[in-house]
Amino acid sequence: MNPVDGQTAPEVVLEARGLVRRFPMGKADVEVLRGVNFSVARGEFTAILGSSGSGKSTLLHVLGLLDRPDAGEVLWNGEALAAAGESRRAELRATESAFVFQFYFLLPEFTAIENVLIAAAIARGRGRAPASRKERHERAVELLERVGLKERMQHRPAELSGGERQRVAIARGLMNRPSILFCDEPTGNLDSRTAARIHELLQQVNADLGQTILAVxxxxxxxxxARRRLVMRDGVIGEES
Ligand SMILES: Nc1ncnc2c1ncn2[C@@H]1O[C@H](COP(=O)(O)OP(=O)(O)OP(=O)(O)O)[C@@H](O)[C@H]1O
Ligand SMILES: [Mg+2]
Structure with a gap:
């Protein structure tokens, strides 16, 4: 509680402090992230807008613990992860976060429901992931219904449209009740009508489940x-102008 106004301070799920990431290019290094600072509160739906090559995917990979920064740090739920070992980072990735990518990344030989169940299998009951086989199955069915795929659960990715594949990826992302759902160009591969329906779905997931979302x-x-918009420019994050 904030003693001054009696309001509860928003809970910070994700924080970036002075993130720097550079890559070798020819003889020099290119600094793609040049001191990124911002935070995401629980329940927020934040979008980061930036032109192609501005470093959005680089940022998301660092924030999602798929890559390490050259300087600065990432905190999840207040825990600083710069010095965390790979096993702790892997555990957090499996239980506290999920990714939705432009090209879905579903396993082609598995059905829609099996693709959703995989997230729970990886989490193995840790965090808020469903613990028993029955709970996993019930949650997978409930999520596939929520994303509008009640009749498509036994279909393989090749038998689904692009929009349907992305719905499976979103259901998979929600499986373990992650602290944050990272989305990298989630509608970049879809036509504008299909994209609009995926945007609506993400808004619903944010509003109805209180799911925190960060999309680039x-x-x-x-x-x-998104309810909150930031802009990535020249390697830093600013408020939308
Ligand atoms: N692993 C890497 N090695 C070298 N350079 C990289 C690497 N990853 C990204 N880059 C460079 O960093 C810059 C930012 O790339 P990034 O993919 O983050 O941009 P983006 O904003 O996601 O672009 P897009 O909108 O096209 O997806 C680019 O110049 C890219 O070539
Ligand atoms: Mg990108």
Whole structure:
């Protein structure tokens, strides 16, 4: 509780402090992230808008613990992870976060429901992931219904449209009740009508389940579906101008 106004301070799920990431290019290094600072509160739907090559995917990979920064640190739920070992980072990735990518990344030989169940298998009951086989199955069915795929659970990715594949990826992302759902150009591969329906779904997931979402995109319409918008420019994050 904030003693001054009696309001509860928003709980910070994710924090970036002075993130720097550089890559070798020819003889020099290119600094893609040049001191990124921002935080995400629980329940927020934030979009980061930036042009192609501005470093959005690089940022998301560092924030999602898929890559390490050259300087600065990432905190999840207040825990600083710069010095964390790979096993702790892997555990957190499996239980506290999920990714939705532009190209879905579903396993082609598995059905929709099996693709969703895989997230729970990896988490093995840790964190808020469903612990028993029965709970996992019930949650997978409930999520596939929520994303509108009640009749498609036994279909393989090749038998689903792009929009349906992304719905499976979103259901998979929600399986373990992650602290944060990272989305990298989630509608970049879809036509505008299908994209609009995925935007609606993400808004619903945020509003109905209170799911915290951080999406990066170069598409203005995608960014507009978020409640809070930031801009990535010259390696830093600013408020939308
Ligand atoms: N592993 C890497 N090695 C070298 N350079 C990299 C690497 N990853 C990214 N880069 C460079 O960093 C810059 C930012 O790339 P990034 O993929 O983060 O941009 P982006 O904003 O996601 O672009 P897009 O909108 O096209 O997806 C680019 O110049 C890219 O070539
Ligand atoms: Mg990218």
């Amino acid at each position: 995109t170069h598409e203005k319409v995608m960014a507009e579906c």
